Amino acid sequence: MAGSPAIRFRQASVVYPSGVRGLDRLDLDIPHGDLVVIVGLSGAGKSTMLRAVNGLVTITGGDVEVEGRSVRSSRGKALRELRAGAGMIFQDYRIVRRLSVLQNVLVGRVARVPTWRQLIGMWPKEDVELAFDSLDRVGLVDRAYVKAGQLSGGQQQRVGIARALAQKPSVILADEPVASLDPVTSRRVMEDLRRINQDLGITTLVNLHFLDLAKEYAERIIGLSQGRLVFDGAGGDVTEGDFAEIYGRHMTADDVLEAQVAL
Amino acid sequence: MSPRPEAPARTRRHLLTAAAVLFVLGLTVWSANGIGVSLVELFSNLGRMGRLIDDSFPPAWSFWPRLIKPLLETLQIAIIGTIFGSILALPLAILAARTVSPSRPLYWLNRNIMNVLRTMPDLFWAMLFASAVGFGPFAGALALTVFTVAVVSKLTSESIESIDMKLTEAVRASGGNWLETVFFSVLPQALPQYVSYVLYALELNVRASTVLGLVGAGGIGMVLNTQRTTFQYDRVTMIVLFVFLVVMLIEQLSAAARRRLV
Incomplete structure (x- = not known):
């Protein structure tokens, strides 16, 4: 509208x-x-x-x-x-420390990808691309495969921002x-x-x-x-x-x- | 110096302590009378005990090659029970966690069934399944499966209830459904605990499976029972030693693995 x-x-x-x-x-x-x-x-x-x-x-x-x-x-x-x-960003980041940075950003795609593909880790290529693009926007591409818990607070918050961006939100x-x-x-x-x-x-x-x-x-x-x-x-x-x-x-x-x- | 508060009255606490001591004393006397605890009997039969020990030593060392197969069977019973039980326990644990369960009645039903399962000792299940599917190791594996479901689902559901629920809000805020919320926020937090409980269940099951044979559910317990009823105590000693070694070894390995997990 x-x-x-x-x-x-x-x-x-x-x-x-x-x-x-x-x-x-x-x-x-x-x-x-x-x-x-x-x-x-x-x-x-x-x-x-x-x-x-x-x-x-x-x-x-x-x-x-x-x-x-x-x-x-x-x-x-x-x-x-x-x-x-609507992408949401939280005071306490709310990212899963045990999962990799990339997996955390992919959570932003849950509503767009069939559940079964998520459960077996078969994310469509374009969704992975989108996750990397989002990480690029917050300058964290190089940390994609690091466990999120290993990042500093500021970096964790930027992972949170990348997750919100991956939703392609309005x-x-x-x-x-x-x-x-x-x-x-x-x-x-x-x-x-x-x-x-x-x-x-x-x-x-x-x-x-x-x-x-x-x-x-x-x-x-x-x-x-x-x-x-x-x-x-x-x-x-x-x-x-x-x-x-x-x-x-x-x-x-x-x-x-x-x-x-x-x- | 500011005024100190008055010390609380002591008489009440003393009375309670005295009542508790009397109660435990009473319980002891009641139970001892009931089962006929008698020091006279204990000492007059010491001779018989000496003969038993005489018969039991030295262990029948040469008996060990015949123990390997039943002992492996015992371990196989424990492994199957642990794996099948743990697979069943994970979804049940999620449904039995108050904070995650999608429906109140389902949670309530699940919790109560789990409580009933846990009330029954493993030997009871072994007897039940031995009657149902016939004497042998399969009955033992089924019994340990039920036992494992009860133990692992209870402990895991409690771990799930103590996870950080704020993370689930993040997945829901991204548009995730219930299953996705469980997969991306509940499981990553609870999985290390779950694996640790599975290893713990394996320890319990290895121990339990050694005596399952006493009620006809396969494994080394069956050999033990045969030797005991034919008074071959030196062989019984050998069996006990062998079981002791293997159980110790597995518990040490499993405990070491668990320490690295949590």
Whole structure:
């Protein structure tokens, strides 16, 4: 659907079985090709927002549409199709340390290759090619046959990015992708994400804790507080006052990556 | 110095300890009376025991060539039981792991069947299968298969429950179905543990298979039973020594392999 945005939140709400409200009637359109950074305190609903896009959490009110397709009404095969179109990157990488780097990236092809071929390790040639291309984009081709557990944290995160890329996704969801990394590696990973967003035009949603990183890389910043949208503006325009509003307090050194470098 | 908390009252704990000691003492007296433990009988029969030892030594060294075939059969019973049982145990273990099992009723059913299987000792299964498929090594192998399924699936399902479930979310986020999630996140994490349990089952099975013959399920146990009932104690000693050596050897090898795994 050419007319619809990449992602549309329509009064989207998520209430967990425990009664905790993760997302509260969120209304938001994200156009194709945008790089959007979501900021907010932990527990503000950033993770929930990303997981509502690929149905890893159950939407309990309203709906989310990805390329015009309803997430809430997708089940089984349709839901797996939808997830295959959205690559996810995690704070703790979530790669299988015992498998090789290449095998980890091939996991990005699970929805596209018959299960029996995967179980006997007979991946189609074009899928292996695609996995290598993805590894090339994050500069890890030479580590393809190394066990993933032997890589450094930054490299493991880039394997995670390559896995998401191998899905040939229309959307990338990055959940605190740099929270476990040192400042220098954090920048390297953010550069990778920006380059992929610009080169391939993949709509990218990134949860970030560090405000200066958010300002530097975001075309648009979304602020969440208690599951509600409290800020929506261009990355360059954000002021300290805006952050104070999102966080309910003034900025401290903990909120800025540069200050961490100085420490 | 800040004030210290008051020490908890001790009387309650002392009373509980005393009650526990009395209970164990009572149990001992009850059991000893029941089976007729008698020191008099023990010492008055020492002479008979001496004669038994006399008859048993020296071992009938020349008897060993006739032991090789039944001992190999014993090992074959253990190997078949371990392999068949372990193959069956893996899918059952996945279904019996609460965190991975695709359906609650299936998990519950599986868990309870496994518990019942495990309650029965291996000799019981051997007798059962000996009656069902006839006396011989095949009955022994079947018995050990059931025994292995019970042991390996229980231990493996517990290992699977303790794996990092966050990894399964990554496979699901890529659009993976249940089987793909199991294959790419559950198995890679649980496989080393599983292999270690298979080796452990092999150790148990080699030991168990030596006595299966006592109930007619093949192997060296059958030879042992024949020699014992015809009072050839020097040959019995030889058998016991031989079995001891082989079982020790296999346990050492298997334990060494397991240490390298985990």
